[in-house]
Amino acid sequence: MYQIKEAFYTLQGEGAQAGRASVFCRFTGCNLWSGREADRATAKCTFCDTDFIGTDGINGGKFATANALAEHIAALWPHHSDEATPYVVFTGGEPLLQLDAALIATLHSHGFEVAVETNGTLAPPPGIDWLCVSPKGSNPLAVTQGDELKLVYPQVDAPPEQFSGLGFRHFFLQPMDLAPLNQDKTTVAEATAYCMANPQWRLSLQMHKLAGFD
């Protein structure tokens, strides 16, 4: 049984795939926070801005089989366009609590590339085409290589230097609390300065917030 909070068609807003048409599929639940405000202060991840509780979001629900969820996702892709490879991004919550090899293989059979955005604390199943790890605080990483490491910045207990030796193809700094934009230009400026001083890192601004799409 797979439980998803929501699923929708949009553009990827962050990182190396920013601007790419994508079906976003948000799994319910996370291993670093219950999602309830009453638990935030004692959570292992304390700055989350995502609602990942339940299955009541747009196109959310419970799916008994990998094929049922894959067909649900495939129906959100504009199939009149045959020129681009269908692309699904699994996020959460923590997607690796639920994503398994069977679902990945089923999506491949529907022609999809499969991307994952994970907090990196759980081992991924085989077959993922694009693996993005976003470390959260001092929570130990089970994933130390992949396609991109996207670090929300700043985090006092997760400085960029701690990750720069890991086996990722791309390293991104993403300023925390970008919305509303005018509220936190200092953080953007600090992230910009860090990337200029450390060219291994690139700046990732949340395009969906800048452009106003979800």
Ligand code: SF4
């Ligand atoms: S790991 Fe991600 S989904 Fe989980 S609480 Fe932190 S920011 Fe939210």
